[in-house]
Amino acid sequence: xxxxxxxxxxxxxxxxxxxxxxxxxxxxxxxxxxxxxxxxxxxxxxxxxxxxxxxxxxxxxxxxxxxxxxxxxxxxxxxxxxxxxxxxxxxxxxxxxxxxxxxxxxxxxxxxxxxxxxxxxxxxxxxxxxxxxxxxxxxxxxxxxxxxxxxxxxxxxxxxxxxxxxxxxxxxxxxxxxxxxxxxxxxxxxxxxxxxxxxxxxxxxxxxxxxxxxxxxxxxxxxxxxxxxxxxxxxxxxxxxxxxxxxxxxxxxxxxxxxxxxxxxxxxxxxxxxxxxxxxxxxxxxxxxxxxxxxxxxxxxxxxxxxxxxxxxxxxxxxxxxxxxxxxxxxxxxxxxxxxxxxxxxxxxxxxxxxxxxxxxxxxxxxxxxxxxxxxxxxx
Amino acid sequence: xxxxxxxxxxxxxxxxxxxxxxxxxxxxxxxxxxxxxxxxxxxxxxxxxxxxxxxxxxxxxxxxxxxxxxxxxxxxxxxxxxxxxxxxxxxxxxxxxxxxxxxxxxxxxxxxxxxxxxxxxxxxxxxxxxxxxxxxxxxxxxxxxxxxxxxxxxxxxxxxxxxxxxxxxxxxxxxxxxxxxxxxxxxxxxxxxxxxxxxxxxxxxxxxxxxxxxxxxxxxxxxxxxxxxxxxxxxxxxxxxxxxxxxxxxxxxxxxxxxxxxxxxxxxxxxxxxxxxx
Ligand SMILES: Nc1ncnc2c1ncn2[C@@H]1O[C@H](COP(=O)(O)OP(=O)(O)OP(=O)(O)O)[C@@H](O)[C@H]1O
Ligand SMILES: [Mg+2]
Numbered sequence: 001x002x003x004x005x006x007x008x009x010x011x012x013x014x015x016x017x018x019x020x021x022x023x024x025x026x027x028x029x030x031x032x033x034x035x036x037x038x039x040x041x042x043x044x045x046x047x048x049x050x051x052x053x054x055x056x057x058x059x060x061x062x063x064x065x066x067x068x069x070x071x072x073x074x075x076x077x078x079x080x081x082x083x084x085x086x087x088x089x090x091x092x093x094x095x096x097x098x099x100x101x102x103x104x105x106x107x108x109x110x111x112x113x114x115x116x117x118x119x120x121x122x123x124x125x126x127x128x129x130x131x132x133x134x135x136x137x138x139x140x141x142x143x144x145x146x147x148x149x150x151x152x153x154x155x156x157x158x159x160x161x162x163x164x165x166x167x168x169x170x171x172x173x174x175x176x177x178x179x180x181x182x183x184x185x186x187x188x189x190x191x192x193x194x195x196x197x198x199x200x201x202x203x204x205x206x207x208x209x210x211x212x213x214x215x216x217x218x219x220x221x222x223x224x225x226x227x228x229x230x231x232x233x234x235x236x237x238x239x240x241x242x243x244x245x246x247x248x249x250x251x252x253x254x255x256x257x258x259x260x261x262x263x264x265x266x267x268x269x270x271x272x273x274x275x276x277x278x279x280x281x282x283x284x285x286x287x288x289x290x291x292x293x294x295x296x297x298x299x300x301x302x303x304x305x306x307x308x309x310x311x312x313x314x315x316x317x318x319x320x321x322x323x324x325x326x327x328x329x330x331x332x333x334x335x336x337x338x339x340x341x342x343x344x345x346x347x348x349x350x351x352x353x354x355x356x357x358x359x360x361x362x363x364x365x366x367x368x369x370x371x372x373x374x375x376x377x378x379x380x
Numbered sequence: 381x382x383x384x385x386x387x388x389x390x391x392x393x394x395x396x397x398x399x400x401x402x403x404x405x406x407x408x409x410x411x412x413x414x415x416x417x418x419x420x421x422x423x424x425x426x427x428x429x430x431x432x433x434x435x436x437x438x439x440x441x442x443x444x445x446x447x448x449x450x451x452x453x454x455x456x457x458x459x460x461x462x463x464x465x466x467x468x469x470x471x472x473x474x475x476x477x478x479x480x481x482x483x484x485x486x487x488x489x490x491x492x493x494x495x496x497x498x499x500x501x502x503x504x505x506x507x508x509x510x511x512x513x514x515x516x517x518x519x520x521x522x523x524x525x526x527x528x529x530x531x532x533x534x535x536x537x538x539x540x541x542x543x544x545x546x547x548x549x550x551x552x553x554x555x556x557x558x559x560x561x562x563x564x565x566x567x568x569x570x571x572x573x574x575x576x577x578x579x580x581x582x583x584x585x586x587x588x589x590x591x592x593x594x595x596x597x598x599x600x601x602x603x604x605x606x607x608x609x610x611x612x613x614x615x616x617x618x619x620x621x622x623x624x625x626x627x628x629x630x631x632x633x634x635x636x637x638x639x640x641x642x643x644x645x646x647x648x649x650x651x652x653x654x655x656x657x658x
Pocket of ligand 2: 066067068182
């Protein structure tokens with residue numbers, strides 16, 4: 001316990017300037033369900049710090065442990081090992097009703113026997129706030145989520161989007177230090193979902209509350225977050241701003257999970273502090289960026305995003321060459337599916353312009369130019 | 381051209397399977413209905429007979445209802461029945477609510493099966509066996525303490541009412557979204573306040589339904605009451621049983637009809653509550 005606290009405090013200080021304590025820190029948290037052979041390790045030694053006032057997203061495939069991490073922060077589960085810290089204070093032992101953290105549940109979990117107003121005021125009432133304060137705060141929340149007209153409605157008479165707003169208002173009303181949102185938009189249709197994404201982001205800015213948002217939709221994660229943690233199999237694989245996660249994925253899983261990408265086997269020929277050079281299968285050598293971690297010269301996997309490559313008919317000087325197999329038009333973009341020598345698939349994405357450009361035919365042998373800084377060496 | 385009408389004739393649209401489409405379903409249903417309800421008809425009809433006969437109709441009158449109403453023994457028995465039924469129903473429902481919470485709102489634990497077996501004892505052990513067992517047990521307690529009061533009847537009624545109260549409450553709890561209680565805890569409600577503000581209000585229809593059922597079950601019990609009661613403690617059913625050994629008058633019909641009406645009303649409310657729960 002004492003050790004976990006020390007580690008946690010160190011982790012809490014790790015980000016931001018000195019004295020800037022992390023809003024939430026998970027310090028070496030392991031969570032196992034069941035025991036023995038049929039025990040499930042839902043979280044495997046997870047350490048992460050979430051900054052104050054941040055829109056932080058947990059992104060990962062189904063079953064990777066996102067909900068479990070949220071439930072540990074909220075206090076619905078206790079960690080098997082490690083501790084959870086809130087503003088530097090260990091809270092792992094506190095029951096949920098003593099943690100200044102609120103949750104927006106995936107199923108909303110609105111109280112069906114209460115009106116919209118009563119739902120929103122519930123948390124404040126439980127905190128023992130005077131009636132007048134509860135009432136005025138409920139008013140403010142109703143206005144914030146634009147539900148004033150429906151204050152007296154029963155919650156089972158609301159649409160999905162309206163229920164979503166009430167759930168949000170109910171969780172925000174007690175002014176928690178951290179708001180946890182477990183896939184809150186997954187039950188909404190696409191249009192409403194886009195609206196709510198903007199609204200959520202706006203609310204986060206307005207309230208200044210730290211949001212921890214769970215999703216398995218990578219686009220949602222990239223558009224809304226200040227920082228994203230990509231999870232798989234109970235582990236956090238990479239934490240960073242959307243741009244960094246997208247442009248510099250740490251490993252194969254992250255590269256694959258976020259956006260489309262091309263994988264090539266290459267040889268790392270030289271290493272420097274900030275990067276290195278690799279020799280591609282075509283024999284050409286290019287400068288590369290390296291993911292965090294230890295690297296040594298030799299065989300590595302590199303990734304190149306489809307939009308960081310360009311096709312040209314002059315194939316003598318380009319980094320790579322390939323045979324065009326397929327052209328897929330998707331409105332804004334066109335995807336060119338090529339095969340490199342050795343039968344490696346490679347995709348090039350080009351934005352469609354009005355004054356359209358050269359036209360390529362299936363079977364053409366083409367050159368592929370790669371933008372500077374677009375080749376990234378993966379960790380694995 | 382395909383003649384659609386003709387095709388339909390050859391292959392009529394298949395209806396999904398329904399038990400009602402089985403041959404003889406309607407006939408069997410009618411027979412059952414008649415067997416169950418036909419005997420009640422003369423009982424109710426002759427409660428309004430002007431004469432003393434249970435076989436000859438001598439005109440309409442409410443005299444037997446008046447007679448029953450003015451009969452001191454009937455009054456005493458009614459009051460005793462109500463005291464026992466209300467006390468037993470309230471106690472049994474309280475215990476059943478706690479039992480239902482203890483068996484659905486906890487992680488599965490060892491001994492859960494034993495608890496189910498205990499709660500459902502009255503449904504599994506023949507009533508006459510329980511009655512004899514209680515007779516022997518209470519007889520020795522009565523001898524030892526010289527207490528002959530109502531507590532024995534109330535305790536016995538409470539015990540056999542528990543499973544009837546338990547089942548609807550448990551059904552309601554199991555149908556309740558667990559995340560509501562989680563949400564309450566998340567919103568700073570202590571376990572007790574979560575129970576008071578969220579669990580209990582949502583559980584009410586189930587509790588009322590359970591209490592209703594327990595009340596009716598207690599009200600019409602004969603076997604256990606007959607074995608457990610001390611001298612002079614007659615409930616309506618045991619009073620009627622005593623009357624049947626003597627001359628039968630339509631007064632018994634009148635009491636039966638009232639009991640029937642009470643049961644029907646209670647069970648109707650029970651079903652109504654049950655339906656609203658969905
Ligand atoms: N109460 C529990 N008992 C046993 N295993 C559990 C429990 N809760 C979660 N798990 C397991 O832990 C792992 C992580 O579950 P979790 O719910 O955190 O996943 P998730 O990332 O939220 O997935 P999803 O996107 O499907 O919601 C899964 O393998 C799951 O089966
Ligand atoms: Mg989940």
